[in-house]
Amino acid sequence: MMTTLKDVAEHTGLGLGTVSRALSGHPNVRPETRRRVEAAARKLGYQSNGLARALRSNRSNSIGLIIPDLENEFYTTAASVVQGLLAGEGFRLVVSCSNNSPDVDIELLGTLIENRVDGIIHVPCTPDGSDLVRAANPRVPIVEYARRSSARGVDSVIGDDERGSAEIVQHLVDLGHRNIAVIAGPSGLSTTTDRVSGFERACRRNRLPKRGCPVLYGPSYDAHWGEVATSQILDEHPDVTAIFASSSRGAMGALKALRKRGLAVPKDMSLVGFLNPAWLDVSEPPLTTYELPLNDMGNMTARLLLDRIRRPRAEEPSEPQVLRFDGRLIIRESTAAPRTYELIRSRSTLDATAPRSR
Amino acid sequence: MMTTLKDVAEHTGLGLGTVSRALSGHPNVRPETRRRVEAAARKLGYQSNGLARALRSNRSNSIGLIIPDLENEFYTTAASVVQGLLAGEGFRLVVSCSNNSPDVDIELLGTLIENRVDGIIHVPCTPDGSDLVRAANPRVPIVEYARRSSARGVDSVIGDDERGSAEIVQHLVDLGHRNIAVIAGPSGLSTTTDRVSGFERACRRNRLPKRGCPVLYGPSYDAHWGEVATSQILDEHPDVTAIFASSSRGAMGALKALRKRGLAVPKDMSLVGFLNPAWLDVSEPPLTTYELPLNDMGNMTARLLLDRIRRPRAEEPSEPQVLRFDGRLIIRESTAAPRTYELIRSRSTLDATAPRSR
């Protein structure tokens, strides 16, 4: 049915080994022989069988990617840059999607390993890495992206969410806000805890009133949750003058909810997002946000993994690394001084205008 | 190093074949034996080797996906729904990215086949299917998505771009527009030609002035091209009162360009997009557009492919199908009557208000 190496060998009258070497660029083969083999291969429409090669040589040239959501540009940009870099190095990408389910996550890990991928890039769905370690029992290199788990022996590439959150809050405080609400994500994720802890650090530093700065944990980072959370904030925390949506999709939902209530951004309410997808600056108003260097992060992830794959087993013990990438605050038009700024100012000038002075 | 079937066989004192059958659910094995095998497998941490199984059984349980761009939500939503459906059927998805390069496209096709994927979902980068046919020489089922090529023997699932364009134009004409510009994509793609031909059909039907309705072909469907094209339209075609950007990203770019010139949408210029990503209704103003049922299309694509894969070779000759999906016009706030509507109306009332009457 399908022509194999053996067919080519018979057709040329050469041995199996010779043909294999000729086609795979081994040096020890006469140039003329190589030409002959190549001609025959072309003529017979030979196409080498990657499965057999992978089985025999124990390298599949494919690496697995597990992300929680294929429709979230945060992960697809990662996938894109990783894919680009890996393709250049001769690797295929097997993309799986965990839908944020830890069970599916573990299962996918198993499937990938079963299919002998050479390495895995993983966005873990749970901070508990023990299952992960068990599933990944065999020594296949893993790099965690964006989120980290407690799994030992794996590298991770993450954004400095803690710092980003703090910068955002500082920006709001500098504008005069004292009551800031956070629309957070699922409480288990490292991204959520980092963003919230950055927020809280900035709150403490600026002596913001704890009960005036609610943190709303939710089921996801989606727009819908952003919308729901915003309604809740408006209903239950009338003092809030700025909303920090810890995802761009959440910010989009928040924007919708605010519009629905007839509130103007930033006049009636300041709004900040997190991360900077391409569409964020075409919203009205363009959103202030914190941008992470996703390209650099993706590239580094792929490089790190390739390095682990290629490093001779001997010098293995190099410590697992955690690479944390800084981002930058992008100030657009969705943040401004609160309406009640004058009032606040008169009450506590010191804290509001010069929070860093002490 | 890694425990294999043989290890399990030795450990249980059973034969290789028996162990294989026990683990793969073959009926002819004593329940107790099966339990024994499973226990041993668990104890030894056995993980079957997918490569070997694929090689031997000639089924890899993986299917390839080639899309032009991993950062375009149009393709990633397709990838997402396809991935979901296939995962449920026990298939993995190998995602490749052609970057709209025909050469890369062909090469990827080859790589996928070399790795013996069971089927391929393909967004072709060129209308010329001859290379494709040559690359796909072996009989692996292929379904084309979104775009179609001249390759014979492959099914395709596409949106009815022609009709959608025509509907959009009709909407604009109904509002009173007579000078409509199209920001088209690359001229070779079937999506481009379909969208343009729908546009032209609607123009003819409504007797729009040919030279007043420029079509701008460009290098891509990107926001940047949308921006450039819009500038060009404003400079060279001052009569134009409505812009039809044949992609949502292009529309985003157009919006930017219009803002930069201080033109209000839809007061000074009507703007329509194509396709309906989640962020499109948070733009200002929310864009009128034509929505395609991407979920249905993705599902159908996967189903079609699975069907081809599973259909016994005997009944093969079922004709390749072209499935064309209708969408729907979503009228938001970016379209309105042109400023000069009254003027136009007085000049040609009949054409403008009752175009369908003859």
Add this chain to the structure above:
DNA sequence: CACAGATGACGTAACGTTTCCATGATGACG
């Protein structure tokens, strides 16, 4: 009791590569 049919297990042959080892052939060098 002999025998057909079912059942469960065994061993071996593939699947298509790569890789290693053995074998001639060739050329260089003292």
Add this chain to the structure above:
DNA sequence: CGTCATCATGGAAACGTTACGTCATCTGTG
């Protein structure tokens, strides 16, 4: 001219699985 290294090639083993033919054992039946 003999020795040794180098090179080109052939052949076979191995990778880990599934599939197939064979065989022993057991059950029920005439």
